[in-house]
Amino acid sequence: MAQNKAPLRLRGVGPVVGVGLVSGCLLLGCLVSFGTNDDDGVCGDGVRGPGETCDGSDFGGLDCLGAGYGGGVLSCSATCELDTSDCGLCGNLQLDGEEVCDGSALGGQTCATATGHIDGTLGCTTQCDLDTAGCHTCGNQIIEATEECDSEALNGQTCEGLGRDGGLLACAADCRYDTSACSSCGDGQCDQAQGESGVSCPADCGWSEVHLLGDHTCGLTLTGHVYCWGRNEFGQLGDSTLVNHASPTRVEPIVDLIAASAGQSFSCAVNGSGTTWCWGKNNQGQLGNGTQVDQLTPTPVGGVGVVPDFVSVNAGNMHACAVAQDTTVWCWGVNGAGSLGDGTTTDRELPVQTQNLSGVVQVSAGEDNSCARTALGEGWCWGENGLGEVGDGTTNNRSSPRLLDFEGMGVASISTGDDHSCATLADQTAWCWGKNTDGQLGDGTTSNRLSPRQVLGLTNAADIAPATKHTCALTTDGEVWCWGENASGQLGDGLGVSRITPGIVVLPDAAIQIATASTYSCAVLVDQTAWCWGANDYGQLGDATLTPSLAPTPV
Numbered sequence: 305m306a307q308n309k310a311p312l313r314l315r316g317v318g319p320v321v322g323v324g325l326v327s328g329c330l331l332l333g334c335l336v337s338f339g340t341n342d343d344d345g346v347c348g349d350g351v352r353g354p355g356e357t358c359d360g361s362d363f364g365g366l367d368c369l370g371a372g373y374g375g376g377v378l379s380c381s382a383t384c385e386l387d388t389s390d391c392g393l394c395g396n397l398q399l400d401g402e403e404v405c406d407g408s409a410l411g412g413q414t415c416a417t418a419t420g421h422i423d424g425t426l427g428c429t430t431q432c433d434l435d436t437a438g439c440h441t442c443g444n445q446i447i448e449a450t451e452e453c454d455s456e457a458l459n460g461q462t463c464e465g466l467g468r469d470g471g472l473l474a475c476a477a478d479c480r481y482d483t484s485a486c487s488s489c490g491d492g493q494c495d496q497a498q499g500e501s502g503v504s505c506p507a508d509c510g511w512s513e514v515h516l517l518g519d520h521t522c523g524l525t526l527t528g529h530v531y532c533w534g535r536n537e538f539g540q541l542g543d544s545t546l547v548n549h550a551s552p553t554r555v556e557p558i559v560d561l562i563a564a565s566a567g568q569s570f571s572c573a574v575n576g577s578g579t580t581w582c583w584g585k586n587n588q589g590q591l592g593n594g595t596q597v598d599q600l601t602p603t604p605v606g607g608v609g610v611v612p613d614f615v616s617v618n619a620g621n622m623h624a625c626a627v628a629q630d631t632t633v634w635c636w637g638v639n640g641a642g643s644l645g646d647g648t649t650t651d652r653e654l655p656v657q658t659q660n661l662s663g664v665v666q667v668s669a670g671e672d673n674s675c676a677r678t679a680l681g682e683g684w685c686w687g688e689n690g691l692g693e694v695g696d697g698t699t700n701n702r703s704s705p706r707l708l709d710f711e712g713m714g715v716a717s718i719s720t721g722d723d724h725s726c727a728t729l730a731d732q733t734a735w736c737w738g739k740n741t742d743g744q745l746g747d748g749t750t751s752n753r754l755s756p757r758q759v760l761g762l763t764n765a766a767d768i769a770p771a772t773k774h775t776c777a778l779t780t781d782g783e784v785w786c787w788g789e790n791a792s793g794q795l796g797d798g799l800g801v802s803r804i805t806p807g808i809v810v811l812p813d814a815a816i817q818i819a820t821a822s823t824y825s826c827a828v829l830v831d832q833t834a835w836c837w838g839a840n841d842y843g844q845l846g847d848a849t850l851t852p853s854l855a856p857t858p859v
Contacts, residue, residue, distance in 0.1 A: 347384040356384040372396070394432035403432040415439035424449045442479035451479040463487070471498045494525060494554070501859070509552075510832025511859070515566040516821040517619065519842045522566040522573075523552060523834060523859070530555040530564045530573050533859075534844030538569045539600035540584030546600070550843025550850060552859065555583075558602050566821075567619025567669070572626075573602070578613020580605040580626055588622045589653030590637035596653065605636070611655045620669030621722070625676075626655070627667050633658040633676055641672040642703030643687035649703055658686075659704040670720030675727075681714025682707060683727055691723045692754035693738035699754065708756065710735070721770030722822070726759075726777075733758055734765035734777050742773040743804025744788035750804060759787075760805050771820035776827075777806065782814025784827050792823040793854035794838035800854050811835060811856055827856070834859040 345353030350360035358364070358380035368376040368391035376391035393400040397407040405411065405428035415424045418434055427435035440448030447454045453461070453475035463471045463486035471486035487498035489505035501509050514523040520534030520541060531552035532541040539546060542555035555573070558581050564573040570584030570591060581602035582591040589596055592605035605611065605626075612628040623637030623644060634655040635644035642649055645658035658676075661684060666677040673687030673694060684705035685694045692699060696706045708715070714730040724738030724745060735756040736745040743750050746759035759765070759777065762785060767778040774788030774795060785806035786795040793800050796809035812835075815827040824838025824845060835856040836845040843850055846859035 347382075352384070357386045359384050394430070405434055406432050410434075442477070447479075452481050454479050494527075494529070494531070494552070511828045511834040512832070513564070513817045514819050514826045514828055514834050514836075514859075515564060515619075516819050516824065516826055516844065517566045517621075518568045518821060519823075519839075519844050520566055520569075520571070521819075521821075521826060521836070521844050521846060522555075522564050522571050523846075524561060524564040524573070526832060528560045528562070528576070530558065530561055530571075532566070532571055533846045535569075535842035538585035538598050540566070540569050540571050542571060542583040542600070542602055544600045548842045550840075550846070551848045552846055555602060563616045565617050565619040565624070567624060568621045570619060570624075572605070572617045572619045572624055574614050574617050574626070578615065578629060580611075580614045580617050582619070582624065588638045589651055590619070590622045590624055592624060592636035592653070592655050594653050606655050616667070618667055618669045620674070620720070621671040623669055623672075623674075625658070625667045625669045625674050627664050627676075631663050631665070631679070633661045633664050633667050635669070635674065638672065639703075641688035641701045643669070643672045643674050645674060645686040645703065645705050647704050661705055666718060668719045668725075670725065671722040673720055673725070675718045675720050675725055676705065677715050677718045677727075681716070681730060683710065683715035683718050684708065685718075685720070685725060688723075691739040691752050693720070693723055693725050695725060695737040695755055697755045710756065717767045719767075719769055721775070721820075722772040724770050724775075726768040726770045726775060727756070728765040728768050728777070732764045732766070732780060734762045734768050735759065736768075736770065736775060742789040742802060744770065744773050744775050746775060746787045746804070746806055748805055761785075762806055767818060769818045769820040769825075771825070772822035774820065774825075776809070776818050776820050776825050778815055778818045778827075782816065782830065784809040784811060784815050784818055786820075786825060792839035793852055794820070794823050794825050796825055796837040796854070796856055798855040809837070809856065826859075 345355050352359040352362040352364050368378050373391035379387040381387045397409050399406055399409055399411055415426050424439035429435050445455050445457050447457050447459055463473045468486035468488045474482040476482040487495045487500050489508055494500055494509035510526045511523045512526050522532040531554050533549045533552045536546055536548045541553055543553045560576045561573045562576050572582040574580045582605055583599045583602045586596055586598050593603045614626040614628055617626040625635040634657050636652045636655045639651045640649055646656040647659050663678040664676045665679050668675050675685040686702045686705045689701050690699050694702050695708050716728045716730050718727040726736040728734050735758050737753045737756045740750055740752050747757040748760050764780045765777050766780045769776050776786040785808050787803050787806045790800055790802045797807045813829040815829050817828040819826050826836040828834050835858055837853050837856045840850055840852045847857045
C-alpha cells in the first residue's frame with residue numbers, strides 16, 4: 305500500500321502534491337529555482353548571500369552612518385544592491401553639496417559675515433542650516449551675549465571704573481568699551497585730548513624744562529618727551545606740518561630725551577643715547593645734518609658715527625652748539641662772525657669742534673655769539689662782538705673762545721641773548737654785558753657795556769636768561785625777576801612798563817627753571833607746571849589761546 309506524504313512547498317512556488325522530488329521536478333520541468341540553501345545567494349530570499357551587498361532587510365550590520373553618510377534610512381534594491389538614496393550627508397562634519405554648515409564645520413563663517421550680527425556664537429542645525437540664535441546685534445542699545453556695551457548703553461561703567469583717572473567712556477562699533485577719551489595720569493603719556501596737562505597730571509605732562517626763541521616754545525617732560533607750540537612756518541614744532549599750535553604738540557617719534565632747545569625757527573633735542581636731533585628751518589645748515597633743506601620732523605645731527613655723543617644742546621638764531629660726553633663743544637650753522645668758535649668764519653652744515661675748550665658742562669648759543677661754562681667755573685664767549693656781547697672789553701669779533709674775567713669768582717651759570725650775555729657767579733651775584741638800550745643789562749642804565757656789569761638788587765641769583773631787549777633771573781629761593789623792555793608784557797609784572805632794574809614776577813609757587821624769547825618769558829615751577837607771559841600772536845604761551853598776557857598764565 306502506498307504511503308501518503310505531506311505536500312512539499314518550494315520556495316517561491318506553490319505546493320507540489322502527490323509527486324516525489326524527482327518526479328515533481330520532472331513534472332514542472334525544473335522551471336523553478338530552489339532557494340532552500342542560504343549559500344546559494346538567491347536574491348530575494350532575505351538572506352545576504354555571496355555576491356549580494358544586501359538582501360531584503362539584511363544589510364550585514366551596515367547602516368547609513370557606516371556607509372559614510374550622516375544619517376537616514378538604508379534600503380536594498382531589487383538586485384540586492386545597497387540603496388543609499390534615503391541616506392543624507394548632513395552630520396558628517398563636512399560641507400557637502402549645498403550644505404551651508406555641518407556640525408562644527410561652518411566654512412569660515414561667523415555671526416558678522418553670515419548674518420550681519422556683530423558678535424556671538426554661530427551654530428549649525430541638525431538639518432545643516434545656520435543657527436544664529438547665539439548671535440547678537442551691536443547697535444540696538446541692548447547689551448547681549450559677550451557685548452561690553454551697546455551704543456549709549458554702558459552697563460553702568462565709567463572711565464574710573466576701568467582704572468582710568470577720568471574722561472568720557474564711549475562704546476565702539478564692535479560693542480567694546482572705547483577708552484580713547486579716558487585719561488590715565490601716570491601712564492607716561494600726556495593725554496591732552498582727555499584733559500591732561502601739567503596742572504592736572506604733572507606725572508605725565510609735568511615739565512622738567514622749557515626753552516623758547518623767536519615765536520615758539522619747546523618743553524621737555526619728566527617722561528622724556530618733547531612738546532612744542534607756537535609758530536610753525538618752517539616746521540619748528542616738529543609735527544610734520546606747518547600749522548601753528550596754541551597748545552603743546554608732541555614731537556614724534558623721538559623718545560627718552562634728556563635735553564631740548566628752541567632756536568630761531570628751529571628746534572633740537574638730545575636722547576639718552578647721545579643722539580642729537582634737530583628740525584625746522586635749515587637755510588644756513590643750522591640743523592647740522594649736512595644739508596640746507598628744512599625738516600618738518602626730527603633729523604639726526606651729523607649722521608651716525610660722524611660726531612660724538614652729546615649730553616646737551618642749545619639752539620640759537622641760526623646756529624646751535626652741543627656739549628659732548630667727553631666735555632668738548634661742537635657747533636654748526638652760521639659762522640660769519642665766528643659764532644662756532646672753530647677759528648674760522650665759514651658756515652658749517654655739520655658739527656665742528658670749538659677750539660681750546662674742554663671740561664665744559666654748559667653751552668649757550670645766541671644770535672651770532674656763543675658762551676660756555678666749565679666744571680672749573682670758567683666762563684668763555686666767542687663770536688659777534690660789535691656791541692660787546694663777548695665781554696672781553698673790545699668790539700672785535702672772536703672766532704675762538706675768550707676767557708671772561710670775574711676777578712677769580714667762579715661762574716655758576718652762563719647764557720647768551722641776541723646782543724647781550726649774562727652770567728651768575730658762585731657768590732650768587734648776576735652780571736650782564738653787551739647791548740643795553742632798553743635797560744636789559746639791569747645795571748640801572750641804558751649804556752652798552754663791553755665787559756660784565758653787575759645786575760642791581762640781585763644777591764641770591766641762581767640762573768639767568770637774557771633775550772633780545774629784556775632779561776629774567778631765577779633766585780635760589782625760587783623767585784623770578786625780570787627787567788628791560790616790557791612792551792609785550794614779557795616782564796610779567798602785569799604793568800607793561802619797561803624797567804632798567806629787576807622787578808619780581810608773581811607766580812603761584814617757587815620756580816625751578818626760566819627761559820626767555822624776544823617778546824615773552826616762561827618758568828617751570830616746583831610742581832612741574834609751566835607758566836608763560838607776554839606776546840601770544842602764534843600761541844607761543846601754550847594756553848590754547850592767542851591772547852597776550854601781562855602776567856603768568858599756565859601752559
